[in-house]
Amino acid sequence: MDPARLTKLNDVTWQIEPTGAMRVPAVIYADEALIRGMDDKVAEQASNVASLPGIVGASFVMPDAHWGYGFPIGGVAAFDAEQGGVVSAGGVGFDISCGVRTMTTGIPLAEVERVKVALADSLARAIPAGLGSEGAITLDAREMDAMLTGGAAWAVERGWGEPEDLGRIEEAGRMEGARPEFVSARAKERQRHEMGTLGSGNHYLEIQVIDEIFAPAVADAFRLALGEVVVTIHCGSRGLGHQIGTEFLKEMVTAAQAAGLVLPDRELACAPILSEVGQRYLGAMRAAINCALANREILGHFARRTIKHFFPEATVPLLFDVSHNTCKVEEHQVNGKLRELYVHRKGATRAFGPGHPALPAEFRDVGQPVLIGGSMGTASYILVGVEGSEKLAFSSACHGAGRAMSRYAAARTWSGRQIVDELASRGILVRSPSLRGVAEEAPGAYKDVGEVVYAAERAGLARRVARLRPVICIKG
Amino acid sequence: MSPAENVGAEQANPPSETGWEHFAHDADIGVRGWGPSPEKAFEQAALALTRIVTDQEVRPLEDVKIVRTAPELELLLVEWLNAIIFEMATRSMVFGRFEVTFDGTQCLAGRMWGEKLDVARHLPAVEPKGATYTALRVARTPDGRWIAACVIDV
Numbered sequence: 001m002d003p004a005r006l007t008k009l010n011d012v013t014w015q016i017e018p019t020g021a022m023r024v025p026a027v028i029y030a031d032e033a034l035i036r037g038m039d040d041k042v043a044e045q046a047s048n049v050a051s052l053p054g055i056v057g058a059s060f061v062m063p064d065a066h067w068g069y070g071f072p073i074g075g076v077a078a079f080d081a082e083q084g085g086v087v088s089a090g091g092v093g094f095d096i097s098c099g100v101r102t103m104t105t106g107i108p109l110a111e112v113e114r115v116k117v118a119l120a121d122s123l124a125r126a127i128p129a130g131l132g133s134e135g136a137i138t139l140d141a142r143e144m145d146a147m148l149t150g151g152a153a154w155a156v157e158r159g160w161g162e163p164e165d166l167g168r169i170e171e172a173g174r175m176e177g178a179r180p181e182f183v184s185a186r187a188k189e190r191q192r193h194e195m196g197t198l199g200s201g202n203h204y205l206e207i208q209v210i211d212e213i214f215a216p217a218v219a220d221a222f223r224l225a226l227g228e229v230v231v232t233i234h235c236g237s238r239g240l241g242h243q244i245g246t247e248f249l250k251e252m253v254t255a256a257q258a259a260g261l262v263l264p265d266r267e268l269a270c271a272p273i274l275s276e277v278g279q280r281y282l283g284a285m286r287a288a289i290n291c292a293l294a295n296r297e298i299l300g301h302f303a304r305r306t307i308k309h310f311f312p313e314a315t316v317p318l319l320f321d322v323s324h325n326t327c328k329v330e331e332h333q334v335n336g337k338l339r340e341l342y343v344h345r346k347g348a349t350r351a352f353g354p355g356h357p358a359l360p361a362e363f364r365d366v367g368q369p370v371l372i373g374g375s376m377g378t379a380s381y382i383l384v385g386v387e388g389s390e391k392l393a394f395s396s397a398c399h400g401a402g403r404a405m406s407r408y409a410a411a412r413t414w415s416g417r418q419i420v421d422e423l424a425s426r427g428i429l430v431r432s433p434s435l436r437g438v439a440e441e442a443p444g445a446y447k448d449v450g451e452v453v454y455a456a457e458r459a460g461l462a463r464r465v466a467r468l469r470p471v472i473c474i475k476g
Numbered sequence: 477m478s479p480a481e482n483v484g485a486e487q488a489n490p491p492s493e494t495g496w497e498h499f500a501h502d503a504d505i506g507v508r509g510w511g512p513s514p515e516k517a518f519e520q521a522a523l524a525l526t527r528i529v530t531d532q533e534v535r536p537l538e539d540v541k542i543v544r545t546a547p548e549l550e551l552l553l554v555e556w557l558n559a560i561i562f563e564m565a566t567r568s569m570v571f572g573r574f575e576v577t578f579d580g581t582q583c584l585a586g587r588m589w590g591e592k593l594d595v596a597r598h599l600p601a602v603e604p605k606g607a608t609y610t611a612l613r614v615a616r617t618p619d620g621r622w623i624a625a626c627v628i629d630v
Contacts, residue, residue: 039502067502069608069629094605094629131529131600132568132593190565200603201630239565242605242629246558249609250551266609406500407602407630436531436601476603 001038012063012459016043021051021264028061029393029459034451037404041067042074048264049077053272054085056334056341060393062348063455064402064447069093070267073347076396078332080341081273086261087281088270089252091344092327094245096285097292098203098236099323100349100371100399101169101300102382103316104223105230105307109209112229112471115310116429119207120472124431126306127205127299128197129476133433135196137298144188147195148180151290152297152321160196161297162318167360169321170350173297175290179283183240184247187284190239191291196298200437200476202400203235204373205303208380208468215465218384221366222319224466231303231316232380232468234373235476236325237292244288248281273342282327289326296321319382320369324349324399332394343394351385351397351462370462372453373400376430376473377423377443381453383462397462401449410445411436419443423473432475441475493621496524499611501627506611507557508625514549514614515576517624518556522574522588525557525607528628529564530598534572536589545583549614552584553624557607560588564604568593605629 006014006028014035016026026046028035042065049071050059056078065074070090079085112119128135137160139147147154152173155161166173198205209229213219224230237244252269255277263269271278304316327344334341343350352359352368359368370383378401389395405413416435419442423430432438450467457464494516499506505528509520526534540563544555556576564570571590578584593600610627617623 041502069610069627073503094608130595131603132595132598134568186562190562192566200600243562246561246606249606250554253551253609254547266612269609403503406502407505408498408500433595434599434601436599440602 001035001040001043003032003035005043012455016047018050022047024050024055024058026050026059026061029455029461030063031455034063034455037447038065039067042072045070045072046075048268049075051264052086052268052270053261054079054083056080060396062396062398064398064400064452066402068346070265070269071344071346074398074402075346076344076348076393078341078343078394079273080339085273085342086270087273087278087327087342088268088344089245089248089281090267090269091346092285093325093346094242095236095325096241096245096288097323098325099292099296099321100232100234100373101296101321102319102371103231103300103304104319105228105314105316107229107311107314108227109229109471112207116472119310120429120431122306122309123205123303123472123474126302127474129474130433130437131200133197134193137195138193139195144191145180147294148183148287148290149178151175151293155294155297160301165297165318168318169293170323173293175286175293177283178286178290180287182280182283183244183287187240187243187247190243194238195295196302197238198235198299198476199238202375202441203476204376205231205233205299205474206470207472208232208470210466211469212467215384215463218366218465221363222369222382222465224382229471230468231307233296233299233303235296235299237288238295240291241288244284248284251277285327289323292323293321320371322349322371330394332390341394345396347399348396349399350395351383351389352395353385353387353389370397372398372449374449375401375441375443375446376470376475377428378446378449380468381449381464382466382468383453383456384465386460386463389461392460398452398456401446401452403445404447405445407440410442411439414439414442414444428470428473430473430475438475494520496520498524498527504627504630506625506627508623510621510623512621514622514624515578517622518553518576519574521553521557521624522560525560525604525628526571528602528604528630529600530570532598534570535591536573537591538569539587539589542586543583547582549581550612552582553614554607554609554612554626556584556586557626559586561604561606563588570598602630
């Protein structure tokens with residue numbers, strides 16, 4: 001994207017002035033190099049989002065944005081139901097509530113190095129990963145509905161997780177307002193054998209070492225110590241979320257037409273929040289959020305069990321669990337007035353600053369842990385929510401590195417074996433059922449996550465706390 | 477006309493009468509099929525979808541039939557590809573041969589042949605989550621061929 005197309009507000013804030021059907025401006029948070037690396041489609045899509053009814057403030061774009069579906073990936077937009085605001089299936093995405101969780105271990109890297117190969121092999125066996133892998137959990141109709149209502153709390157009740165985890169998960173592990181009866185039989189069928197599976201693509205489980213601390217006091221509050229390892233899991237609502245996304249996208253194309261909405265892009269399909277379709281989607285999407293929360297809780301339990309086999313003394317508490325594909329009802333100050341808004345974050349992480357009432361007591365003084373995934377071979381980051389970010393993008397931050405190269409190009413540039421060998425020579429063990437999948441996810445296919453989080457920090461969206469370097473990577 | 481079966485290349489150059497290719501999208505993969513009729517273009521787009529999952533041979537051991545409707549041809553392509561994704565996911569199968577017939581422009585009868593996914597043999601790369609309306613196009617090109625294309629979220 002050519003920065004000359006944008007109005008520069010400061011080094012990391014750029015604006016697209018409202019023209020045509022745009023009701024509000026679009027605001028992009030990124031430095032000039034990241035802007036130059038963004039596809040023109042990002043500006044086009046952010047401008048299209050700005051034209052949707054009931055949008056409040058601006059259509060926001062995070063530093064890791066790339067070309068998405070209707071919304072850019074890395075897009076944030078809030079809507080007011082009372083002002084004719086809409087909810088968009090495309091604005092949440094196919095992988096509803098895809099997200100990241102990190103668990104601390106207190107184990108120094110040197111101890112992990114001694115058992116690294118065995119630990120990698122054990123984790124690869126314990127975590128069903130990749131297409132064609134099957135979980136050990138099959139849900140009948142009653143359990144499916146209990147899971148869709150109960151989320152991570154359901155998983156804990158069934159013995160897959162610890163009660164202490166729940167306070168460290170957004171929504172305390174259970175999304176209110178889930179309506180399993182609005183989830184189709186086909187979506188439930190797709191999920192029957194997929195609980196406790198990682199999926200494929202950019203989903204992973206990693207053992208990472210904390211190799212840099214940026215904010216020592218916050219790191220202490222998060223129990224992050226230099227040289228210790230953590231476990232990070234990136235995955236979502238599996239087949240259930242994909243099917244809900246598919247079905248409602250289709251239904252909203254018709255609903256938007258019926259509501260008289262002129263959409264510049266079919267993928268922006270949406271429905272008024274207060275319409276029957278809008279309410280039905282919200283109920284189904286919240287059920288999918290619970291599915292994702294339950295799935296990450298189960299995978300966390302599997303990982304914890306494996307780690308405890310090697311390190312019986314380790315406690316492996318959950319640091320936090322965040323979702324980055326959601327629409328959530330939140331209260332935000334807008335021009336001095338508290339308003340209830342439906343905040344879409346498509347490839348963006350909620351990042352509440354200190355004092356926010358939704359935060360667990362132990363984080364209320366410091367702010368919310370914001371977990372930023374990397375890709376195999378590159379760093380991940382832990383950030384913290386900061387005061388003032390509410391005014392910038394409704395307390396949101398980036399979610400990952402963002403792709404710099406398509407899968408198509410990546411698979412032609414690298415071979416999977418070459419990537420696995422190169423990473424092994426750098427001390428990173430990759431375990432994946434698919435070498436082509438590894439090639440498509442090559443570290444070189446992603447933007448520099450360090451630049452992305454630095455831009456987020458400079459923009460005031462969140463502050464860096466720690467950098468994590470991968471040691472073992474289980475890829476789907 | 478025989479149903480489409482494991483034909484096509486990732487990049488046909490010059491393009492043959494019938495074929496498929498993948499095209500780039502920032503995070504995901506586009507599929508494009510072409511042929512002398514929209515039916516053939518749909519069959520080829522389905523092969524391109526399978527090739528997202530596996531490069532290996534897929535044996536036509538079982539068949540699955542589906543019927544889908546949509547208000548227009550482009551939306552029908554998304555329905556067709558999503559129906560295949562659903563059958564792949566719930567049956568744990570891969571398909572390597574497809575046959576499409578239309579009843580008007582709003583109803584599609586599809587048949588697909590394939591086998592149970594065998595991780596060791598098919599070496600599956602990535603799981604398609606859904607067909608999208610992004611870069612969605614079903615059209616007749618000036619040279620008379622039909623093309624059917626969209627981006628698949630993976």
